Amino acid sequence: MAQEDVFKKLVSHCKEYGFVFPSSEIYDGLGAVYDYGQNGVELKNNIKKYWWDAMVKLNDNVVGLDSAIFMHPTIWKASGHVDAFNDPLIDNKDSKKRYRADVLIEEQLAKYDEKIEKEIAKAKKKFGDSFDEQKFRETNNHVVETQTKRDALHTRFAKALNDNNLEELRQIIIDEEIVCPISGTRNWTEVRQFNLMFTTEMGSTADGSMKIYLRPETAQGIFVNFLNVQKTGRMKVPFGIAQIGKAFRNEIVARQFIFRMREFEQMEMQFFVRPGEEMKWFEYWKAFRMKWHQALGMGAENYQFHDHDKLAHYANAATDIEFRMPFGFKEVEGIHSRTNFDLSQHAKYSGKKIEYFDPEINQSYTPYVIETSIGVDRMFLSILAGAYTEEQLEGGDSRVVLKLPAALSPVKVAVLPLVKKDGLPDKAREILSNLRLDMNCQYDEKDSIGKRYRRQDAIGTPFCVTVDHQTLEDNTVTIRYRDSMEQERIDASKLHDLILDKVSGKELFRILSEAKKEE
Numbered sequence: 373m374a375q376e377d378v379f380k381k382l383v384s385h386c387k388e389y390g391f392v393f394p395s396s397e398i399y400d401g402l403g404a405v406y407d408y409g410q411n412g413v414e415l416k417n418n419i420k421k422y423w424w425d426a427m428v429k430l431n432d433n434v435v436g437l438d439s440a441i442f443m444h445p446t447i448w449k450a451s452g453h454v455d456a457f458n459d460p461l462i463d464n465k466d467s468k469k470r471y472r473a474d475v476l477i478e479e480q481l482a483k484y485d486e487k488i489e490k491e492i493a494k495a496k497k498k499f500g501d502s503f504d505e506q507k508f509r510e511t512n513n514h515v516v517e518t519q520t521k522r523d524a525l526h527t528r529f530a531k532a533l534n535d536n537n538l539e540e541l542r543q544i545i546i547d548e549e550i551v552c553p554i555s556g557t558r559n560w561t562e563v564r565q566f567n568l569m570f571t572t573e574m575g576s577t578a579d580g581s582m583k584i585y586l587r588p589e590t591a592q593g594i595f596v597n598f599l600n601v602q603k604t605g606r607m608k609v610p611f612g613i614a615q616i617g618k619a620f621r622n623e624i625v626a627r628q629f630i631f632r633m634r635e636f637e638q639m640e641m642q643f644f645v646r647p648g649e650e651m652k653w654f655e656y657w658k659a660f661r662m663k664w665h666q667a668l669g670m671g672a673e674n675y676q677f678h679d680h681d682k683l684a685h686y687a688n689a690a691t692d693i694e695f696r697m698p699f700g701f702k703e704v705e706g707i708h709s710r711t712n713f714d715l716s717q718h719a720k721y722s723g724k725k726i727e728y729f730d731p732e733i734n735q736s737y738t739p740y741v742i743e744t745s746i747g748v749d750r751m752f753l754s755i756l757a758g759a760y761t762e763e764q765l766e767g768g769d770s771r772v773v774l775k776l777p778a779a780l781s782p783v784k785v786a787v788l789p790l791v792k793k794d795g796l797p798d799k800a801r802e803i804l805s806n807l808r809l810d811m812n813c814q815y816d817e818k819d820s821i822g823k824r825y826r827r828q829d830a831i832g833t834p835f836c837v838t839v840d841h842q843t844l845e846d847n848t849v850t851i852r853y854r855d856s857m858e859q860e861r862i863d864a865s866k867l868h869d870l871i872l873d874k875v876s877g878k879e880l881f882r883i884l885s886e887a888k889k890e891e
């Protein structure tokens with residue numbers, strides 16, 4: 373199935389099964405804003421819990437924070453967002469559609485990569501075991517030619533971004549013959565900068581209201597609380613502050629479902645270190661964050677690092693963790709070395725001294741910062757994309773199953789009485805009451821058992837427990853495993869511990885603890 377079709381199916385699956393709804397749908401929706409339904413909110417909460425536990429619970433030196441969305445407007449001047457939080461936009465004059473110039477060029481780069489990968493896959497098939505990929509890359513004319521074009525484009529693009537050269541960005545689009553996907557033409561406007569921050573007013577106009585910004589990242593709430601947390605928590609550098617919260621960006625192009633939203637949620641951690649030690653910690657968090665993703669078991673080959681071509685105004689190193697979405701490898705998380713830029717700027721603009729006295733070296737300094745920043749919604753999308761599976765079954769039947777990691781599944785277990793009579797519903801409810809305090813459960817007695825299994829598969833429930841007449845006699849139930857569809861008869865008294873062990877996330881924690889020990 374073409375990847376675009378997979379994506380379309382995923383989007384409709386999200387709606388049909390109560391994961392994600394377009395916001396304000398009865399009023400025809402609101403661009404790039406979405407609501408999470410009954411299953412979506414559970415999955416989202418589980419993702420947030422996995423992140424919080426891995427960052428705050430697993431690390432002695434990371435603590436949490438929940439700062440307000442509204443902040444003093446000078447914060448955004450100090451951080452550079454008022455002047456520089458821009459994206460380059462370009463319009464197609466025929467379709468009147470707006471695009472991000474940098475994204476159009478990135479997609480062009482990805483096309484070259486795809487072309488090379490296709491050639492390699494073809495050759496691999498042809499030559500079998502004797503295939504030497506390295507040699508093929510170096511000697512095959514088509515591959516060498518495409519790679520040379522790609523590298524030249526990449527160099528030119530990186531330079532244009534770093535020089536903030538908008539004319540050159542446009543010229544690249546013209547030279548590469550990039551067309552608008554809607555109109556198919558190359559009739560482009562100039563490239564212009566567009567500030568992504570939303571504004572609103574605080575206070576009544578009689579008092580003289582104040583223009584304030586909706587935060588485009590949660591990080592600044594952490595920086596302006598650096599001294600509060602460090603002092604009250606008696607934190608010693610190196611230490612981190614973690615926060616989960618809403619962020620808002622007036623994105624130019626808001627397609628691709630929840631990948632790019634105007635209101636979204638971030639999970640960010642700022643880790644404060646001694647100046648000069650930032651690269652060591654940058655590498656440390658890069659490795660730890662990648663393990664966090666891979667521990668979920670969605671396939672290590674589906675993740676990659678992508679170093680930034682253009683560093684943000686505050687950074688001295690930056691990389692993204694990308695996941696293979698149905699529309700290619702895309703950023704899910706950014707890891708940035710932000711130097712001491714933010715704390716220094718806030719010291720300058722607030723007139724307050726923001727420093728740390730390091731007793732080990734008897735010196736005061738402005739700490740350097742490593743940031744890990746991941747979008748909850750993009751993580752949600754990557755997990756769903758990785759989990760969505762269509763399977764052909766024996767006998768011509770088929771099923772859609774979300775192979776979600778058990779710790780993230782919205783519903784952990786469904787308890788199903790085989791029939792709606794003979795005391796089976798009562799027995800099923802008794803079993804349910806023994807489980808529901810420790811995990812999210814569902815009770816379902818409607819339709820045939822096969823249909824009920826399919827409904828649970830479609831929302832990724834890892835376990836189904838069926839209660840039948842034998843249960844009334846010997847207290848055994850049938851437990852069905854989502855991925856293998858195997859069934860087993862076990863004593864109902866064993867259910868709680870067996871299921872909890874698999875869904876509690878302890879296994880993920882064990883993998884991460886091991887990873888930390890290795891470092």
Ligand code: ATP
Nearest residue numbers: 623631632633636703704705706745746747749750
């Ligand atoms: P992009 O290049 O895709 O616009 P970015 O590099 O601007 O992203 P960051 O500022 O590094 O993103 O934000 C950190 C994380 O926040 C991203 O990795 C992503 O997961 C998430 N994020 C950023 N913008 C959005 C958005 N508009 N919708 C959903 N998630 C977002």
